[in-house]
Amino acid sequence: xxxxxxxxxxxxxxxxxxxxxxxxxxxxxxxxxxxxxxxxxxxxxxxxxxxxxxxxxxxxxxxxxxxxxxxxxxxxxxxxxxxxxxxxxxxxxxxxxxxxxxxxxxxxxxxxxxxxxxxxxxxxxxxxxxxxxxxxxxxxxxxxxxxxxxxxxxxxxxxxxxxxxxxxxxxxxxxxxxxxxxxxxxxxxxxxxxxxxxxxxxxxxxxxxxxxxxxxxxxxxxxxxxxxxxxxxxxxxxxxxxxxxxxxxxxxxxxxxxxxxxxxxxxxxxxxxxxxxxxxxxxxxxxxxxxxxxxxxxx
Amino acid sequence: xxxxxxxxxxxxxxxxxxxxxxxxxxxxxxxxxxxxxxxxxxxxxxxxxxxxxxxxxxxxxxxxxxxxxxxxxxxxxxxxxxxxxxxxxxxxxxxxxxxxxxxxxxxxxxxxxxxxxxxxxxxxxxxxxxxxxxxxxxxxxxxxxxxxxxxxxxxxxxxxxxxxxxxxxxxxxxxxxxxxxxxxxxxxxxxxxxxxxxxxxxxxxxxxxxxxxxxxxxxxxxxxxxxxxxxxxxxxxxxxxxxxxxxxxxx
Numbered sequence: 411x412x413x414x415x416x417x418x419x420x421x422x423x424x425x426x427x428x429x430x431x432x433x434x435x436x437x438x439x440x441x442x443x444x445x446x447x448x449x450x451x452x453x454x455x456x457x458x459x460x461x462x463x464x465x466x467x468x469x470x471x472x473x474x475x476x477x478x479x480x481x482x483x484x485x486x487x488x489x490x491x492x493x494x495x496x497x498x499x500x501x502x503x504x505x506x507x508x509x510x511x512x513x514x515x516x517x518x519x520x521x522x523x524x525x526x527x528x529x530x531x532x533x534x535x536x537x538x539x540x541x542x543x544x545x546x547x548x549x550x551x552x553x554x555x556x557x558x559x560x561x562x563x564x565x566x567x568x569x570x571x572x573x574x575x576x577x578x579x580x581x582x583x584x585x586x587x588x589x590x591x592x593x594x595x596x597x598x599x600x601x602x603x604x605x606x607x608x609x610x611x612x613x614x615x616x617x618x619x620x621x622x623x624x625x626x627x628x629x630x631x632x633x634x635x636x637x638x639x640x641x642x643x644x645x646x647x648x649x650x651x652x653x654x655x656x657x658x659x660x661x662x663x664x665x666x667x668x669x670x671x672x673x674x675x676x677x678x679x680x681x682x683x684x685x686x687x688x689x690x691x692x693x694x695x696x697x698x699x700x701x702x703x704x705x706x707x708x709x
Numbered sequence: 710x711x712x713x714x715x716x717x718x719x720x721x722x723x724x725x726x727x728x729x730x731x732x733x734x735x736x737x738x739x740x741x742x743x744x745x746x747x748x749x750x751x752x753x754x755x756x757x758x759x760x761x762x763x764x765x766x767x768x769x770x771x772x773x774x775x776x777x778x779x780x781x782x783x784x785x786x787x788x789x790x791x792x793x794x795x796x797x798x799x800x801x802x803x804x805x806x807x808x809x810x811x812x813x814x815x816x817x818x819x820x821x822x823x824x825x826x827x828x829x830x831x832x833x834x835x836x837x838x839x840x841x842x843x844x845x846x847x848x849x850x851x852x853x854x855x856x857x858x859x860x861x862x863x864x865x866x867x868x869x870x871x872x873x874x875x876x877x878x879x880x881x882x883x884x885x886x887x888x889x890x891x892x893x894x895x896x897x898x899x900x901x902x903x904x905x906x907x908x909x910x911x912x913x914x915x916x917x918x919x920x921x922x923x924x925x926x927x928x929x930x931x932x933x934x935x936x937x938x939x940x941x942x943x944x945x946x947x948x949x950x951x952x953x954x955x956x957x958x959x960x
Contacts, residue, residue, distance in 0.1 A: 606802035609763050610816035610868060611792035620815060624806050 483672045490664040490673035497660035498680040501645040504573070504656065508580045508641060513634075516585040520592035521618060537589070544586035550647050553579035557651025573656075576648035584641050591633045595626030632699060635692040639685050646681070657681075713777045716741045716872050716903040717762065722771035724754075724761055731757045733927035735771070739872070739905060744898045746914040747907040748938075749924035750950060755907035756799075758924070759874040762905070763796045776871055792820055795865030796874040799881050801857045803849040803864070809836065810845040813864045821868065828867075835863045839893055855886030859893055866897075873897065875906040911954055915939055923947045 468474065522530075523537040544552065557576035564570065599622050607617040649659040657677045664673035717739040724732040732754050739745050747755045760766045762773055764780065764787045773781050780790045804812050810832055817828035836842050839859050849857055858878055865873060875894065879887045891913050898904065898917050908914050914921060914935065921938040923931045923946075931944045942948050 602798065602800060602802045603804065605765055606798065606804070607815075608788075609765060609791055609794075609796045610864070611788045611790075611820035612816065613788055613820075616819050620819060621804055625804075628806065 479670075481671045481675055483670055486664075486668060486670045486672040487676055489668075490661065491676045493664070494657050494660050494673060494676045495680060497655050498657040498677075500573075500654070500656040501642070501648075501658075501680075502684070504577050504580070504645040504648055505638075505642045508577050508584065508645070509638065511581045512584045512588050512641070515581065516588035517592055517623070519585060519589035520596060521623075523589070523593055524596050524618075541586040541589055544583050545590070547583070549580065549583040549644055550650065552583045553647045554650055555579070556582075557648070572651040572653060573648060576651045580641065580644060580647070584637065584644075587640075588634065588637055591630050591637065592626065594633075595630035596622055598629055599625045629699075632692050632696040635688060635695065639688050639692070642684055642688070643681055646677075713774065715739060715774070716743070716776060717905070718772075718774040719758075719762065720772040720774070722758070722761060722773065723769045724757055724766060725769055731927055732761070732768075735927070735929060737922065737929060739903060741903055742901040743919050744902075744904045744906065744917055745920050745922060746918035747905065747922050747924055748909075748911065748914060748950075753924040754927045755924055756876050759796060759876050759905060759907055762874055763794050764790055765796075788820065792816075792868055793871045794874065795868055795870035795872070797858070797861050797865050797876065797878050799877045801849070801854075801861045801881070803857055803861055805849050808846050808848060809841065809852070809860050812849070812860060813867045816864065816868045832863070832867050835866055836860075839863055839896075853886060854882045855889045858882065858886075858890045862890075862893055862897075872903045872905070875904060875908070877907050877909065879908070879910060909954075911939070911951075923950065925950070 469478075519537045519540060522533045523541075525534055553576045556579040557572045560568065560575045561570040561572055569575070603621055603625065604617055607621040608614075612620070645656065646658040649656055649662070652659060655663060657680055658674075661673040661677035665671055715738050717737070719735050719737040722732050722735040723730070735754070735758055737745070737758075747758065749755055757766065761768050762775075764773075768781060771781070772779060775790065775794065778790075780787075804815070807815065810829070813832040813836065814825070814828040817823040817831060818825055823831070833842065833845065836845055839862070841856065841859055841863065844852060844856060844860070849860070852860065858881075862875075862878070878894075879890050882890065887910070891910065894904070894906070894913075895917060906914070906918070916935075918935055920932060921935050922929045923938060923942070923944070925946050931938065931942060931947045938947065939951065942951060
């Protein structure tokens with residue numbers, strides 16, 4: 411290859427060229443309608459109108475009284491809510507315990523899968539089979555199999571709590587998803603980072619530990635939070651195997667006794683109280699990351 | 710002093726990427742305290758040669774000998790070799806999640822096993838020497854390109870390498886930031902550091918190099934003192950390359 415060589419000249423548009431816009435695009439200039447105060451007022455009024463219409467349409471329908479009685483009974487709500495809320499503490503416990511193990515085990519899986527070289531083929535294959543398996547099986551099935559199956563064996567020296575094994579099921583299942591999130595993060599770190607670390611004489615393991623994983627984890631925090639939200643909801647699956655009720659099971663007990671679905675709505679409310687703020691935090695983090703990337707900074 | 714008297718000896722080095730043969734028989738000997746500049750067009754193999762010497766790229770054929778030790782034999786501990794060979798990249802490749810100080814101490818503590826305190830002392834001394842003492846707690850994205858590249862040089866120096874490889878270290882910099890980096894390299898040369906510098910800065914190469922190697926299509930087509938290469942190159946391709954550089958106003 412030789413340097414130099416003439417580059418083609420840039421085409422110069424002449425005034426009046428039909429490919430040029432005729433006039434400045436004034437429509438892009440913000441008009442007076444975008445002023446903050448007025449905008450908020452319009453949004454407020456339109457929201458009230460839309461909500462009012464929906465409420466009117468629903469409550470004036472012929473079957474509303476029965477629906478209201480079965481799902482929105484205030485007396486039933488008051489009766490069930492304290493017990494449901496107390497049982498929900500267990501859901502939070504399941505969530506917190508599972509999350510710690512998921513984060514650790516999934517990272518092990520992701521690192522196993524990113525190992526290079528023929529020596530590590532068995533570990534790589536194991537990680538791939540694991541993720542395929544547990545991502546392919548419905549979580550409820552895993553929880554059911556472990557939560558009923560293992561205690562029924564009565565193995566000596568093995569915990570026999572249904573809740574214990576239900577949570578183990580959640581950990582096994584969610585680790586597969588989270589491992590894939592981690593892997594995407596690891597692969598998003600530019601190879602030049604590994605080259606820089608290796609050029610200093612750092613081993614592969616230390617390069618992963620000090621350079622790759624810290625950057626990977628930072629990048630995947632928003633998608634990880636998404637999985638947190640899913641996990642928080644799926645703690646309700648443990649309801650299928652436990653004797654001591656968590657929130658969903660507690661709601662079911664009330665519902666079966668009183669022939670009313672309002673307690674389950676109380677359960678839904680408890681979940682929303684946790685998942686909606688988590689969702690907002692996730693959105694905020696994603697937005698912040700997007701802004702930083704646009705500003706050219708390294709996330 | 711090494712067994713064969715050379716800091717680095719490269720013998721008949723071949724390297725291909727898939728079917729593209731990038732290095733086609735490189736022979737190069739570098740004395741201790743010598744500064745060798747590699748010039749040549751993009752794609753001539755300068756970067757690949759440096760990456761091979763640092764063992765970042767596996768080679769197809771040939772031999773690389775560092776201070777008398779053949780580093781191309783099988784089963785060698787590549788980490789131990791890399792600790793003695795510093796490389797600085799065009800795009801800096803600083804670790805963005807670490808402070809400047811941590812970028813510099815990472816190698817000494819984790820690769821060399823030096824104590825944290827000692828590594829910190831050594832790193833602060835180096836950062837101070839290159840005018841970066843006040844940046845030690847900043848993250849790389851707060852620094853200018855020139856500062857980042859100086860940190861990258863300090864990071865490599867903290868390993869106390871026997872040879873430094875500089876891979877077009879000023880190519881990614883704004884023109885006004887080039888001088889500060891070149892001055893650092895001049896200082897290293899004055900201190901007797903053995904260096905191989907791939908560069909497009911011909912004026913700089915003429916000033917600093919003891920020897921210039923012109924790479925063309927994967928071989929060292931011509932080598933000699935700066936006077937020889939820049940004033941009376943014997944090869945027609947070298948003349949054409951230098952002519953194109955002059956026309957581009959880069960000399």
